[in-house]
Amino acid sequence: MIGRNKSKHKFIVVSMILGLTIIYNEYLVYEINSSTWNFKKCTECVRVLLVADPQILGEYNENYIGASFAIWDSDRYLAKTFARALKHSEPHVIIFLGDIMDEGHIATTQQFVRYKNRFDNIFYTPDHIMKIYLPGDNDIGGEEDSVSSRIHDRFKFTYSQPDTIIHDNVIFFKVNRLINYMPNAPKDAFLNDYAEQNVTNVVLSHVPLLFNPGYFVKNVIKELSPQIIFTAHEHKAMHLIIDTTIDQFGKSRIFKTHDNSIYQLRFDMGDIHEIQIPSCSYRMGSIDNMGYGLAYIDTRDKSVDFTILWLPSRFPKLKGYLWIIAIILFSFVAILVCNCFASSSSPSSLYNNNSNYMMYNHLMII
Incomplete structure (x- = not known):
């Protein structure tokens, strides 16, 4: 459960980074850049x-x-x-x-x-x-x-x-x-x-x-x-x-x-x-x-x-998007792997495995 929460937190952080990157690349960078232009009255x-x-x-x-x-x-x-x-x-x-x-x-x-x-x-x-x-x-x-x-x-x-x-x-x-x-x-x-x-x-x-x-x-x-x-x-x-x-x-x-x-x-x-x-x-x-x-x-x-x-x-911004998308995909895969591992190693799954093992032995004795 703790590992699953950590994975969700990581996904939220990465998503926030993507959102802030989009705001900067698609709006703020143009505003900041144009503020450096010169103008003569x-x-x-x-x-x-x-x-x-x-x-x-x-x-x-x-x-x-x-x-x-x-x-x-x-x-x-x-x-x-x-x-x-x-x-x-x-x-x-x-x-x-x-x-x-x-x-x-x-x-x-x-x-x-x-x-x-x-x-x-x-x-x-x-x-x-x-x-x-x-x-x-x-x-x-x-x-x-x-x-x-x-x-x-x-x-x-x-x-x-x-x-x-x-x-x-x-x-x-x-x-x-x-x-x-x-x-x-x-x-x-x-x-x-x-x-x-x-x-x-x-x-x-x-x-x-x-x-x-x-x-x-x-x-x-x-x-x-x-x-x-x-x-x-x-x-x-x-x-x-x-x-x-x-x-x-x-x-x-x-x-x-x-x-x-x-x-x-x-x-x-x-x-x-x-x-x-x-x-x-x-x-x-x-x-x-x-x-x-x-x-x-x-x-x-x-x-x-x-x-x-x-x-x-512009090109560095587009490359940055590719890197972030790759990180998000990696994080998503990591979350799936962690969830699968956590499910297989949980107490309930261990109990079910032991019960199945005992039932198998009981049948063999009979």
Whole structure:
């Protein structure tokens, strides 16, 4: 009886540990992590939340045992982190820098519709916030395969919007290096004279530009005169400067993981900055380098303040669940074994065994 009570107590303790672990992994870790994010108060700036490579999982590659759980957990992670990033940043503009879907370029029309609905549910955003969508290679092809005009047109139709978008005095140019496309600059962009104007030209590209220069990149710089470029694709957090006065690369920086500092980037000296945004998906990044980008664009001050909203790791939490489940199963088996042993060694069972033995001897005498 005492052994059985001890076993029950152990099971209760393990169950409490599992419950506390679930509370921490599914709620507290996100709240604690978001409390470390930096925020800058500004009245004249344009706040921009940058989302790179969410790559919501598809149905073709995720066809193994447990795939449904993997898709469900990945979607929940993205939804939880984005909701907190949205609340923290209070953005005027949200930019999705491509690779919205992991299998968009190979999806059927029916699958694409399902992916689109999942994406809208995950990244739910109020209507008053401006949203900009860029295609990535996983959306339309272009990395391991060629860009299909049909798939590209499907994406453009689904996320129909101009390639040049203006918010206050910030002009966003959507550049597509996968097909070497860039929009024409509007006449009111004050190109090549932005130092004297309260205007900021921002180039958006899924594939990095300054990190991989070439003829197309030179044309982008010449025609669009960007002060800052936001890119994705590499799943890394990096910063590169090019000095246009001497046409040479300046310093580069790799943003340290979980460094929540705010960096001020000035572009009134002829510098062009490119910032790569890391993936926000734990399935696409490494264990601990997922994050969202947050930029404060001040057209009057000729500067951009930038920080990364680093996200909590997920894989260690999932491995922790496996360990706890294994412990619970082991405890359950141990309880069964102890109960069986206790039953077989109890006084009543010994009495019954002795009675059976005496009856057997009595029958043998007769």
